[in-house]
Amino acid sequence: MPTRLLALLHRPLQYAYRSFLYRHPVRLADADLLRRMMTARLSPSPPRQLSAEEAAIVAAIRRKTAEHNRNNVTRTAAYLAFFERHLEMHWAFLAHLVSRNGGWNMTDLRGGLLPLLLPKETVAPLFLFLERANALIFHDAYPQLLLYEESKRQGTPLFHLLPFFSVSSFMKPLWEHFWKTGDAALLTVALIINEQQYIQLRVIEHPFFRARVLSSWPFIAEQWLGFNDVLIPLARGRSGALVGTTVRDFSDVHHRIHIGKTLYSLLLFDPRLFRRAYRFARCVPHSGSRADYWPQTFAATYDGRRLYSPRLEAAWPDLAHSFDDRRDWFTDDTIMRALETLPLPASGEMTDRYKRHLAMMKAAAIAAAKPAGV
Helix, strand or coil: CCCCHHHHCCCCCCHHHHCCCCCCCEECCCHHHHHHHHHHHHCCCCCCCCCHHHHHHHHHHHHHHHHHCCCHHHHHHHHHHHHHHCCCCHHHHHHHHHHHHHHHHHHHCCCCCHHHHCCHHHHHHHHHHHHHHHHHHHHHHHHHHHHHHHHHHHCCCCHHHHHHHCCCCCCHHHHHHHHHHCCHHHHHHHHHHHHHHHHHHHHHCCHHHHHHHHCCHHHHHHHHCCCCEEEEECCCCCCCCEEEEECCCCCCHHHHHHHHHHHHHHHHHCHHHHHHHHHHHHHCCCCCCHHHCCCCCEECCCCCCCEECCCHHHHCCCCCCCCCCCCCCCCCHHHHHHHCEECCCCCCECHHHHHHHHHHHHHHHHHHHCCCCC
16 A cells, blocks of 8 residues: 555555445345344343453543544544545545534534524534534544554454443444455444434433424524535535535434435545545645635635634634443344445535525525514
């Protein structure tokens, strides 16, 4: 594997994006793997005493995870850095792109248009909703990535340590399968499922967020108007080109899993799109401001011409999170059906759609600013 990642972007079908490419819809999990997953759920391995070396590994991973879980910007950067160290770990790059969107959604709450449409008392709960989901996914997934990294360093799988990070029993057979086969597509889909199920228990179904966010009219209206666009900016080509999709029902875990698989398929089946998305990610550090991808439309500071889209550090303080909920979400075998296939994607072109959505938001903001009766 070449050591300089920049070279990979200039050599057709090199490893960084060749490993994303499947030419046909693929069937992912076979019957034997699904049986092993069911056995892992019904007969979990009892915890055992850690050796001194294992205890040191667990402590180091927890420390590194906490260090990078400071805010959305540090999480997003950590995902990309991990992918660049381990290009076979597709999920880390997908997580980087999705986490960028999480940051943009957070700063939108302090930006130019959305605050004009939201009651002031809803802004902080919406931020907490986004931040909590972002932090929880990182808390659960990043230790898995670091444990894989340590397994590579030692040349032996260490996935028996996953329970010490309260990782779902869903994941251990899949990590073991990946270690043997290198099936990146299956592992990526598994991590998509795992993380969305993980936040379902802890965020979507949490009474506070149900009452203050999911049941509030701003959240419903935002989704109905189509403002929950998940965007992947592309470098080169048409200036400011975007691909992605739109989330229509964030509260539905199966819809969110479908969205994750759709985004992954866009990258997996189109190496040129992947190259351009990767080039953007490497060349434009994530700040939380939408000026990162459309500086002609957004500005990270007020300038009177462009829409204000602040950097995360200017919009929100860092929050301390607790991670005491150690429940395993994997209680229903039917979720394993989502592992079975990854279909060819439809076109993910989002540039014009996002322009329309932005125009709709501008019109709504202008209407909201007019005095009553005008």
